[in-house]
Amino acid sequence: MKAKLTILFTLVSLLVGLTASAKEINSALDVMTFEDSFTCQDKFPHHSFCEAVEFKPWSAADKEIVSRYLQNINDPRLKFLLQTIQEKGITKLHRVGYTSSWSNNMAQRRVEFHRTAEKAILWVNPVTHVIGFTDAFFNGTPFVDPYAKVERKQLNVFHELVHVYDIALNHISTEDGFKKAAGWEWNGKEFVIHGVDYNQVKADFSAILALVKNKQSALAYAQDRERGRTYGFPTVYGMTNSHESFAEVITYYIFDPTAESYYSKELTEYVKEVLKVDGR
Ligand SMILES: [Zn+2]
Structure with missing residues (x-):
């Protein structure tokens, strides 16, 4: 009886294992998520972060644009990269107004954030685990890379995911x-x-x-x-x-x-x- 039970459990766990691995990643769109809000705290991430970057909800149009770029990140050679990001990377995409930098406030014992003049079109913040798309990403004039034959914004989105991969691998x-x-x-x-x-x-x-x-x-x-x-x-x-x-x-x-x-x-x-x- 005990042997039979063991076999049954093994079968069940095999099946569970199969279902888990059957959920294939077809593109970066299956890995990343669109987030409409972010909560700042007294300690971390400090309120100064939300004040600096100004989070806003995604519009359907902006989400559609970014989804298309994510869907194109589907090269078979990216299987491991996408898996790694899904397992231990930063996956939350936010719509923001600005870029920030951070510093340690020793007296208050907290990390504080400041809006920067730099107009990055998108950024990854390894401290708060946020990926931010600024207005400049959507307003910028699009142009096509002469060798890659894809829009430069497509390259920008993937470039940011490579930073996420780099961070995930310490x-x-x-x-x-x-x-x-x-x-x-x-x-x-x-x-x-x-x-x-x-x-x-x-x-x-x-x-x-x-x-x-x-x-x-x-x-x-x-x-x-x-x-x-x-x-x-x-x-x-x-x-x-x-x-x-x-x-x-x-x-x-x-x-x-x-x-x-x-x-x-x-x-x-x-x-x-x-x-x-x-x-x-
Ligand atoms: Zn970069």
Whole structure:
């Protein structure tokens, strides 16, 4: 009798296991959720966070736009990334007005938030676990990436999810594996990329920022891409620090079919390894 019961329980748990794994993730839309409100607290997340970013409910139109971008994040090579985000990542998408930064208020023993002048179109906050889409995301003029042949906003949304993946893996972008593959090294003063004239990279990036400031966003983006490719990276922006480097390298590996033609062999190998493609 006891043996029979054990067999029965095993069968039941096998069935439960099967149903659980049968729930397939087809795209990022199956992983992320739209949230209409957020609650701030006296301690954490402090009220200053809500005051700084101004949460608002999603409109049907905005939700539709973001849903379409999420649905397009469905490459088979993203199976592990999407699973990881679902299991231990930040999945809540919020509609916000602004971007914030944070600091420690030692006297009050709390983290406090401040609205920043920077107009990010979307952001991930690893402290509060919020992904925020600002007005600028929806108002910005859309343009198509010449190599990836998708809207730049599509790339922006995925770029943010790669940050979420990086955070879920405890900032793997700052570990030796990525640094080595991308060439990041400390020169005694700052992190630079091995084998390139890093002062020139910084000058290129300043020139791109100047174009953005001058409202020439499309031209800025075109230059960011063209210059980046000459250095073996998708963008110059992806050469500014290892977090952005990681997000850009994976974003374009997935969406730009020409990426492998300008990535180093080591970089491509690393990306495949970190995404666990090719049965790794
Ligand atoms: Zn980023």
